[in-house]
Amino acid sequence: MKKTIIGIILFLLQISLAIYFNKSIDLTVVISIAVITFCLVIYNLSNNKYSAPGT
Amino acid sequence: MNKENIIKLVILLSFLVLFLQGSRFRSEGKKVACSEGKCDKPHDHGQLNYHERFKVTPADNIGVATLKGFENFWEANATGMTFALIIGGAALSLMLSWKKFEQVLAFKGIKGAALGSIFGMPLNMCANCSAVTSLTLTSRSGSSESTLGIILGGALLNIIGIVTMFGLFSPAVVVSRLVFSAIMILVIVPWVSKMVLKNEIPPLQSQVFDKISCYFPEKSFVQTIIKSFEDWLLAVGNMAYKLIPLMIIGTLVIAIFRAFFPNELLHQITSYNPYVIIIIVSFFGTLLSVPVLFEILLGTILYQLGFSTGAIAAVVFTVPSFGLFTLVLTREKLGGLKVPVILTAITFILGIGAGILAEILTKFI
Numbered sequence: 509m510k511k512t513i514i515g516i517i518l519f520l521l522q523i524s525l526a527i528y529f530n531k532s533i534d535l536t537v538v539i540s541i542a543v544i545t546f547c548l549v550i551y552n553l554s555n556n557k558y559s560a561p562g563t
Numbered sequence: 564m565n566k567e568n569i570i571k572l573v574i575l576l577s578f579l580v581l582f583l584q585g586s587r588f589r590s591e592g593k594k595v596a597c598s599e600g601k602c603d604k605p606h607d608h609g610q611l612n613y614h615e616r617f618k619v620t621p622a623d624n625i626g627v628a629t630l631k632g633f634e635n636f637w638e639a640n641a642t643g644m645t646f647a648l649i650i651g652g653a654a655l656s657l658m659l660s661w662k663k664f665e666q667v668l669a670f671k672g673i674k675g676a677a678l679g680s681i682f683g684m685p686l687n688m689c690a691n692c693s694a695v696t697s698l699t700l701t702s703r704s705g706s707s708e709s710t711l712g713i714i715l716g717g718a719l720l721n722i723i724g725i726v727t728m729f730g731l732f733s734p735a736v737v738v739s740r741l742v743f744s745a746i747m748i749l750v751i752v753p754w755v756s757k758m759v760l761k762n763e764i765p766p767l768q769s770q771v772f773d774k775i776s777c778y779f780p781e782k783s784f785v786q787t788i789i790k791s792f793e794d795w796l797l798a799v800g801n802m803a804y805k806l807i808p809l810m811i812i813g814t815l816v817i818a819i820f821r822a823f824f825p826n827e828l829l830h831q832i833t834s835y836n837p838y839v840i841i842i843i844v845s846f847f848g849t850l851l852s853v854p855v856l857f858e859i860l861l862g863t864i865l866y867q868l869g870f871s872t873g874a875i876a877a878v879v880f881t882v883p884s885f886g887l888f889t890l891v892l893t894r895e896k897l898g899g900l901k902v903p904v905i906l907t908a909i910t911f912i913l914g915i916g917a918g919i920l921a922e923i924l925t926k927f928i
Contacts, residue, residue: 512801515803515804515807516796518803518807519800519803523645523649525641529638534582534586537581541792545793548789
């Protein structure tokens with residue numbers, strides 16, 4: 509899961525860079541969805557929702 | 564098909580429509596205008612894209628030229644590559660929960676390559692970006708034929724590119740590109756994929772993927788939508804961790820190549836024998852990777868310099884096809900460097916074939 513979180517942060521950096529370069533509306537829509545979803549993922553992670561069964 | 568799969572399919576199609584309508588069609592429209600000579604800044608066309616932030620000049624040393632080329636290439640591909648991850652993640656998330664889609668992507672031989680190329684066509688991406696989508700989608704399962712079919716379908720069967728070429732070049736160039744694209748996808752891809760079977764590494768296993776494919780019928784519609792977006796982001800994160808470093812390496816390799824082989828080199832070979840020119844241009848085009856439709860601008864540069872139809876056909880086939888960037892990205896999926904290197908060599912040979920066919924066709928069309 510740690511690698512996935514790093515991957516999501518890398519993706520958010522990449523999308524921010526693309527918005528900086530092109531100022532496109534479509535990417536702004538996607539980053540809004542991604543940030544909200546990322547907050548949800550972090551919330552679930554802090555509640556051990558992603559732990560393997562039995563651990 | 565359960566409601567989770569329907570929602571994931573809608574998310575995938577929505578991302579694709581958002582990309583095409585929001586960025587890609589507009590960008591391709593501007594590129595077509597540039598290729599047709601209707602551009603506001605015709606002298607501002609760069610080495611790797613139509614308009615670049617950092618102009619690479621002959622006075623730049625190799626280090627500076629590489630750095631400038633790296634930034635220009637990353638910027639040129641920024642939207643495409645970001646959407647490649649977004650669309651690829653949505654497709655992977657769908658595939659993990661919809662077994663029939665997974666079965667389609669596992670088709671082998673000509674069927675797998677042809678179906679892959681049909682999936683690749685609507686992406687409107689260059690080989691670099693379609694490689695990111697393709698590798699994300701087929702990371703867990705999926706045949707080599709599907710992976711390569713998506714990459715080449717996206718790059719070679721771009722409808723806007725083909726229509727634009729009809730308006731700019733001799734029909735011989737377009738016919739040659741279509742014929743050799745078909746040979747590449749329907750003959751070469753199934754053939755080289757057989758070599759992958761011997762060395763194929765096990766598919767990527769990740770515990771995160773196990774959290775994506777579970778379906779809970781008791782969840783409400785809204786809960787399923789939220790779960791689908793969560794699955795999408797987990798799939799994107801998983802692949803971004805793996806692919807973004809490779810994308811950086813691929814971009815660096817291209818920037819180094821461009822520092823040693825700038826476009827100006829083409830100006831020095833105009834007096835050579837046409838068939839020698841086709842060989843040189845095929846070599847140059849094979850090792851070069853550029854954003855979508857830039858091959859058309861390179862074709863118009865050759866046209867303005869007085870090159871033959873064959874040289875133009877060679878460049879418009881080899882430049883968007885398999886190259887250095889895709890070689891770096893597909894190495895792991897294709898079981899090592901052997902198959903990507905063979906594919907690159909075949910692209911070079913087919914590029915020469917495309918050039919020779921265009922030269923022959925010019926006499927009849």
